[in-house]
Amino acid sequence: MRRSRIVGLAVAAVAAGALLVDSILVLRHLAWLAADPLRFLIALVAFALLRPLLAWPATLVGVAAGYGFGLAGGLIGVALLGVTALPPYLFARRVGGPEVSTNSRVSRVLAAADRVRDDAGDRRTVVAARLLPAPSDAISVAAGAGGVPLRPFLVGTVVGEGPWALAGALAGAELGHLSAGTSVTADARLVAVAVVVAGLLLAGPVYRAYAESRG
Secondary structure, eight states: OHHHHHHHHHHHHHHHHHHHSOHHHHHTTHHHHHTSHHHHHHHHHHHHHHHHHHTOOTHHHHHHHHHHHGGGHHHHHHHHHHHHHHHHHHHHHHHOOOOOOTTSHHHHHHHHHHHHHHHHOHHHHHHHHHHSSSOHHHHHHHHHHTTOOHHHHHHHHHHHHHHHHHHHHHHHHHOSOOOTTOOOOOOHHHHHHHHHHHHHHHHHHHHHHHHHHTO
């Protein structure tokens, strides 16, 4: 009961943050922040830590880094994507995963996922998950609830989020300003390549897990 209450309060806080804080309004202040590189870097770190509470896309971290530091912001964005993944990961690790009936379909899916993870290893699994165009915070929560150790989680996050961070930094560097109506979308070719690489990383473990389940 206590766990469900904590999770409910966390979800309510994230929903309130997403509704009450306008990302466009914040992005309009980037020009003032970018005038001072140190001030901008401090603001970026603060943004990376608070972003999960506001339910904003993790891609914005890379875009903002590219806006303030140009293409060199890609490396900063990669590091900050590791930072911004920590709050949901640590929260899920503290609270733990939900209780699931042992005979349910969800339980069987989770068991299969555990077999794939055991085969591939934590770091490789996190890298593959990060390469997929899936919600970043959902992956962080799943890793935390699943007991993925901190070091493989951070290394896998930095490596797997690297292409997205660099693409976001490139988009941010090309923007003269971020204004209302501006949107950032990933190139379809980048998405396709990332999905293929993720598939190749997990193809063997997934096949072996499938063969094991078939007896």
